[in-house]
Amino acid sequence: MDDQIKISVKSANFFYGSQQALHEVNISIRRCFVTALIGPSGCGKSTFLRALNRMNDLIPGTRLEGRVELDGQDVYSSSMDVIQLRRRVGMIFQRSNPFPMSIYENVAYGPRVNGLMKNRAELDVTVEKTLRSAALWDEVKDRLARSAMSLSGGQQQRLCIARALAVEPEVLLMDEPASALDPISTAKVEELIYELKRTYTIVIVTHNMQQAARVSDETGFFLNGRLVEFAETKKLFTAPAKRETEDYITGRFG
Amino acid sequence: MRRMVDRTFVAMTLAATLVILAMIAIILGNVVIHGRDRLSWEFLTAAPEQGMMAGGIFPAIYGTVLLVFLMSIVAVPFGVLVAIYFAEYARAESRLYRWTRMAVNNLAGVPSIVFGLFGLGFFIQTIGHGIDQVLYPGYLVYGQPSVLWAAMTMAVLTLPVVIITVEETMRAVPQEYREASLALGATRLQTILRVILPQAWSGVMTGAILAISRGAGEVAPVLFTGAAYFLPQLPTRANEQFMHLGYHIYAMSTQSPDVEATKPILYSTVFVLLVLTFLLNLTAILIRNRMRRWTTR
Amino acid sequence: MKGNSRIGAENGVGKMESAPSRHADNTAADDPATEGQTPFSRPLFPPQSAVRNRIDRLGELFISAVAFVVIAIIFLIFIYVAREAAPLAWRTIDGISIWSPLQTPYTWQPVGGVPKFNILPLIVGTLKVTLIAMLLATPLALAAALYTAEFAPPSLREWIKPAVEVLAGIPSVVIGFFVLIVLASWLQDAFGFQFRLNALSAGIGLAFAVIPLIYTVSEDALTSVPKLYREASLALGASKPQTAVRVVLPAASPGIFAALVLGFGRAIGETMIVLLASGNASMLSLSPFVPVRTLSATIASELGEVVFGGGHYRVLFLIGVVLFLITSLLNWIGARYNRRLRQRLSGAA
Numbered sequence: 085m086d087d088q089i090k091i092s093v094k095s096a097n098f099f100y101g102s103q104q105a106l107h108e109v110n111i112s113i114r115r116c117f118v119t120a121l122i123g124p125s126g127c128g129k130s131t132f133l134r135a136l137n138r139m140n141d142l143i144p145g146t147r148l149e150g151r152v153e154l155d156g157q158d159v160y161s162s163s164m165d166v167i168q169l170r171r172r173v174g175m176i177f178q179r180s181n182p183f184p185m186s187i188y189e190n191v192a193y194g195p196r197v198n199g200l201m202k203n204r205a206e207l208d209v210t211v212e213k214t215l216r217s218a219a220l221w222d223e224v225k226d227r228l229a230r231s232a233m234s235l236s237g238g239q240q241q242r243l244c245i246a247r248a249l250a251v252e253p254e255v256l257l258m259d260e261p262a263s264a265l266d267p268i269s270t271a272k273v274e275e276l277i278y279e280l281k282r283t284y285t286i287v288i289v290t291h292n293m294q295q296a297a298r299v300s301d302e303t304g305f306f307l308n309g310r311l312v313e314f315a316e317t318k319k320l321f322t323a324p325a326k327r328e329t330e331d332y333i334t335g336r337f338g
Numbered sequence: 339m340r341r342m343v344d345r346t347f348v349a350m351t352l353a354a355t356l357v358i359l360a361m362i363a364i365i366l367g368n369v370v371i372h373g374r375d376r377l378s379w380e381f382l383t384a385a386p387e388q389g390m391m392a393g394g395i396f397p398a399i400y401g402t403v404l405l406v407f408l409m410s411i412v413a414v415p416f417g418v419l420v421a422i423y424f425a426e427y428a429r430a431e432s433r434l435y436r437w438t439r440m441a442v443n444n445l446a447g448v449p450s451i452v453f454g455l456f457g458l459g460f461f462i463q464t465i466g467h468g469i470d471q472v473l474y475p476g477y478l479v480y481g482q483p484s485v486l487w488a489a490m491t492m493a494v495l496t497l498p499v500v501i502i503t504v505e506e507t508m509r510a511v512p513q514e515y516r517e518a519s520l521a522l523g524a525t526r527l528q529t530i531l532r533v534i535l536p537q538a539w540s541g542v543m544t545g546a547i548l549a550i551s552r553g554a555g556e557v558a559p560v561l562f563t564g565a566a567y568f569l570p571q572l573p574t575r576a577n578e579q580f581m582h583l584g585y586h587i588y589a590m591s592t593q594s595p596d597v598e599a600t601k602p603i604l605y606s607t608v609f610v611l612l613v614l615t616f617l618l619n620l621t622a623i624l625i626r627n628r629m630r631r632w633t634t635r
Numbered sequence: 636m637k638g639n640s641r642i643g644a645e646n647g648v649g650k651m652e653s654a655p656s657r658h659a660d661n662t663a664a665d666d667p668a669t670e671g672q673t674p675f676s677r678p679l680f681p682p683q684s685a686v687r688n689r690i691d692r693l694g695e696l697f698i699s700a701v702a703f704v705v706i707a708i709i710f711l712i713f714i715y716v717a718r719e720a721a722p723l724a725w726r727t728i729d730g731i732s733i734w735s736p737l738q739t740p741y742t743w744q745p746v747g748g749v750p751k752f753n754i755l756p757l758i759v760g761t762l763k764v765t766l767i768a769m770l771l772a773t774p775l776a777l778a779a780a781l782y783t784a785e786f787a788p789p790s791l792r793e794w795i796k797p798a799v800e801v802l803a804g805i806p807s808v809v810i811g812f813f814v815l816i817v818l819a820s821w822l823q824d825a826f827g828f829q830f831r832l833n834a835l836s837a838g839i840g841l842a843f844a845v846i847p848l849i850y851t852v853s854e855d856a857l858t859s860v861p862k863l864y865r866e867a868s869l870a871l872g873a874s875k876p877q878t879a880v881r882v883v884l885p886a887a888s889p890g891i892f893a894a895l896v897l898g899f900g901r902a903i904g905e906t907m908i909v910l911l912a913s914g915n916a917s918m919l920s921l922s923p924f925v926p927v928r929t930l931s932a933t934i935a936s937e938l939g940e941v942v943f944g945g946g947h948y949r950v951l952f953l954i955g956v957v958l959f960l961i962t963s964l965l966n967w968i969g970a971r972y973n974r975r976l977r978q979r980l981s982g983a984a
C-alpha cells in the first residue's frame with residue numbers, strides 16, 4: 085500500500101434505510117494534505133465525512149457497503165475499535181458545540197475520557213499546548229475557568245478544534261466549520277487549518293468554493309451522492325475535467 | 339355590541355380563574371388560621387397523649403420522613419437508571435420501547451389505592467411471606483405491614499414521576515453534545531455520565547422532589563401496607579409499622595371519639611403536612627421553570 | 636496490512652509510519668526523525684481502550700438489566716392485583732363468586748346476616764360523584780385555561796400557572812379533610828341538606844383534585860396552537876375572544892378532549908377525598924344529596940377488616956382490577972388524543 089495515502093475509500097455505497105445517499109465513491113485522501121469536498125447541499129458530503137469515523141453508526145438503520153481504510157486498516161471490520169477510531173479521527177461540526185462546561189474542562193474532556201494524562205500538571209500542559217495550536221491561548225488564558233458559552237462564535241469553533249486536537253488525532257474531519265462564522269472569524273479558522281495541515285490530515289466540507297480554493301491541496305466534487313471529480317485543487321478550479329464540475333464552479337447551479 | 343360580548347367573555351374566563359385561585363386561598367387560609375394556634379416547638383417534637391387530644395405529632399413526622407427517605411433511595415436511583423435506558427439505549431421507534439413507555443405513562447395515572455392493593459398482594463403476601471418461609475419458618479417477620487413495604491409500595495407509585503421527568507430532560511440535551519463527545523473517543527457510558535447526566539441534573543432533582551412530595555402526601559397506598567394510627571414507640575426496624583402524617587389526619591378525622599376536642603391538633607397536623615408538601619412542590623416548580631428558560635435559550 | 640487485534644493495529648501503524656515520508660503523521664511521534672513536527676512528543680497512548688470498552692459494555696448491560704427488572708415489576712402490578720381476585724373466577728369462596736357483584740338484590744352490604752356484594756350501588760355512586768366533579772371542574776378549568784393562554788398579560792400568566800399547580804400539590808387527604816370539617820357544614824347551612832356529607836360535597840372535593848389536571852393539560856394544548864393561526868384570524872378582523880373560541884379552541888380540541896378524559900380517570904380512582912367527604916354509605920340512589928360510597932372508598936374502608944384470602948378480600952381486589960382497567964383505558968384514550976393534537980398541529984404548521 086501507498087504510504088502517502090491516509091484514508092482510502094473503495095466503492096462505498098451508503099444507505100439511510102432504503103434511501104441510498106452515496107453511490108460507488110472511490111477516493112484516496114493523502115497524508116498531511118487538506119482535502120476539500122464541495123457540492124450542492126444534500127449531495128452527500130456530510131454523509132461521506134461521517135462515514136470516515138463511523139459517526140453514521142449512531143443513526144439507526146444506516147448501512148455502508150464497500151471499504152473504508154485508515155492506514156490500510158479496514159475501518160468497518162469487526163475487529164476495529166470504534167472508540168479508538170474516533171479518537172484517531174477527530175471531527176469538527178458545522179455548529180460549534182462546546183460542552184456547557186468551563187473552557188479548561190472542554191479541552192481537558194478528551195484526554196480525561198481517554199485516560200491520557202496521569203496528573204493535573206500534565207493536563208495543564210496539554211490544555212495550554214492545544215489551545216496554543218488552536219490559536220486561542222492568548223484570548224482565553226485569563227479565563228480558563230469561565231464557561232465556554234461566554235466565548236464568541238468564532239472562538240467557540242476554535243475551542244472545538246482545540247478540544248479535538250487534545251486527544252492527539254491523526255485526521256481532522258471538518259463539516260463546514262466556518263459556515264456559521266463572520267468573515268474575520270472565518271479567516272482565523274482558515275489560517276488555523278493552514279497551520280494544522282503540517283501535522284494532521286484534514287478533510288474539510290465546504291459550500292464556499294473560494295474557501296476550498298484557498299485552503300485545500302486537493303478537492304472532490306460531489307453531486308447526487310456520487311464523487312464526480314477528484315483532482316488537485318488548482319486543476320479542478322481552473323480546468324475541470326467534467327461538465328458538471330464546470331457548471332457547478334461557474335455557478336450555474338447549487 | 340360585539341365589543342360588549344367580547345368583554346363579557348373575557349371577564350367570565352377571568353372570573354373562573356379567580357374562583358379557582360380563591361378556592362386555593364380559602365383552603366390554605368382556613369388551614370393556616372386554625373392550624374397555627376396549636377403549633378409550637380413542642381407540638382412538633384412530642385408524642386401524642388390522651389388518645390390524640392394532647393401532645394404533639396413527632397412520631398407521625400418521623401414516620402413520614404422515614405417512609406419518604408426509604409422510598410426515595412429506591413425510586414430515584416432506579417428511576418434514573420430506567421430513564422437512562424429509555425433516553426440513551428432504547429430505540430425510540432422499537433415496539434419494545436413504545437410499549438414499555440406506554441406502561442410507565444399509564445402507571446402514572448393508575449389510582450393510588452390500586453398500588454395499595456399491589457403492595458399488599460406483592461410485597462407483603464408474596465415477597466414478605468416468601469422471606470418468612472425461607473428464613474423464619476413459623477414466624478411472622480416480613481409477611482406483615484411495615485414501613486419497609488409501605489416505602490416499596492410508594493416507590494413503585496412514584497417511579498413513573500422520576501422516570502418521565504428525567505427522561506424528558508435527558509432527551510432535551512441536544513444530540514450535538516453526544517456526537518461531540520463520541521467523536522472525541524469517549525464511550526457511550528462516559529458520554530452519559532460526564533456530558534448528559536450533568537446537564538439533566540435539574541431533571542433528576544425535579545423528579546426526586548416531585549416523588550418525595552407525592553410520597554409525603556399520598557395516604558391510600560399506605561393504608562394497608564404499614565401505617566398505624568398510634569404506636570407507643572418509634573419504629574427502629576424495617577419490619578415495624580409507622581405513623582404517617584396523612585394517615586394521621588385521615589384517622590383523626592374519622593375515628594376520633596371526640597372530633598371537636600381533637601380539631602386544633604388535627605388542624606395543626608394538616609398545617610404541617612401542607613407546609614411540607616408546599617415547600618417541596620415550590621422547589622420543584624422553581625427548578626423546572628429555571629431549567630425551561632435554560633434549555634430554550 | 637490488516638489490523639488483527641486492536642493492540643496489534645496500533646503498534647503496526649506506529650511501525651509503518653516510521654518509513655521516511657514528507658507528510659509526517661503524528662502517530663509517528665515515537666520516531667525521532669519526525670519529532671518536533673508533532674505537537675506532542677509523548678509516545679503513543681497505552682492501548683487501554685479494551686478495558687474502557689468492557690466497562691462501557693458492562694454499564695450498558697447493567698442499565699438495561701435494571702430497566703427490564705423495573706419494567707417487569709410495572710407489569711406485575713396488574714398481574715398481582717388480578718391474581719388475588721382470580722380464584723373467584725373458578726370457585727365460590729364464602730358464598731361469593733365472580734358473578735356476585737352482578738347478582739340481585741342491588742345492595743352492597745358486606746357485613747350482616749346475609750352479606751350482599753352487588754357493586755351496582757358502588758358504580759352508581761362512583762359515576763354520580765365523578766359526574767358532579769366533572770360538571771363543576773370542566774367549565775372552571777377550561778375557562779381559566781383559556782384566560783391564561785389567550786387573554787392574560789404575560790406577566791400575570793407566569794403567576795397563574797404555578798398558583799394552580801399549587802392546588803395540584805395539595806395532598807388529597809387535606810382536601811378531604813377540608814370538605815369534611817369545613818365545606819360540608821357551610822353547604823348544609825346554606826342549602827339545608829338532610830345529610831351533611833353527600834354526593835355533592837364529595838363531588839366538590841373531587842373537583843378540587845381534577846381542576847389542576849384539566850387546566851394544565853388543556854392550557855398546554857391551547858399554547859401549542861401555532862401563533863400563525865391566531866395572526867391569520869386577527870388579520871381578518873376577528874377579535875381576540877372570537878379568535879380564541881372559533882380558531883384556537885377547535886384547533887386544540889383533541890388536547891382538550893384528552894384533558895377531560897384524563898380528568899375523568901383521575902376522578903374515578905381518587906380515594907381519600909371521597910372516603911372523607913362522601914358519607915361513605917352505599918345507597919342506590921340518583922339523588923346528589925344523599926351519602927354515597929365509591930369503588931375506591933370501598934376498598935379503602937373495608938380491606939383493613941377482611942379475612943385474608945376470603946371471598947370479601949377477593950371481591951375487593953376484583954374492584955381494584957376494575958378500577959385499574961377503567962383508568963388504563965381512559966389514560967390510553969387521553970394519550971391518543973394528545974398525540975393526535977401534536978400530529979395535527981405539526982402537520983398543519
Ligand SMILES: Nc1ncnc2c1ncn2[C@@H]1O[C@H](COP(=O)(O)OP(=O)(O)O)[C@@H](O)[C@H]1O
Pocket residue numbers: 100103105123124125126127128129130131132143
Ligand atoms: N439522518 C438521515 N436520515 C435519512 N436521510 C438522511 C439523513 N441525513 C441525510 N440524509 C439524506 O442524505 C442525503 C445527503 O445528505 P448530506 O450528507 O447531509 O448532504 P450534504 O452534507 O452534502 O448537504 C440527503 O438527501 C439527505 O436527505
Ligand SMILES: [Mg+2]
Pocket residue numbers: 129130131259
Ligand atoms: Mg452537510
